[in-house]
Ligand SMILES: O=C(O)CCC(=O)C(=O)O
């Protein structure tokens with residue numbers, strides 16, 4: 170049986186995009202008990218703050234909370250607001266090492282998001298801020314409530330989606346951010362918290 174074949178082995182890595190980039194879903198890469206501990210520790214140790222954005226000229230404060238950590242006090246601008254990175258914690262360095270092992274690349278920053286329930290999500294966007302390495306790899310770790318994550322091609326508009334499980338890793342690479350948008354749709358079906366960490370490579374020298 171297929172189940173027996175994969176028993177005790179990591180799940181196979183799935184490619185989600187048919188063209189114009191690559192998104193690999195590794196499935197759960199952290200055993201559940203350990204993922205539960207990371208979730209609890211991140212909830213209490215991270216300096217969570219409500220996010221600010223300027224949308225259609227209006228200054229808004231999101232219900233979703235965010236935090237940003239990096240090698241240096243990088244400045245990073247998205248949604249027309251500028252944030253300054255905090256220094257790594259030991260726990261984040263542990264998770265960064267785990268993401269780096271799977272991606273065989275290195276990261277110098279991490280953006281964290283805390284969604285209190287399914288009413289909070291993130292609308293269509295690509296991670297292509299000017300501070301990010303062009304076509305750099307982005308590793309996304311999910312903890313807590315399982316949520317749907319969707320991709321939409323910028324010209325053909327076709328969509329692909331995946332359920333992001335507790336302790337799972339998703340890796341966006343190649344030309345993904347140039348050709349695809351992604352979103353975390355809101356949903357009435359989820360009533361609990363989810364934490365997401367995206368490890369990224371910020372350009373350290375101006376191009
Ligand atoms: O919460 C997620 O899974 C994705 C968050 C995201 O797309 C971002 O922070 O840019």
Ligand SMILES: [Fe+2]
Pocket residue numbers: 294295296351
């Ligand atoms: Fe994103």
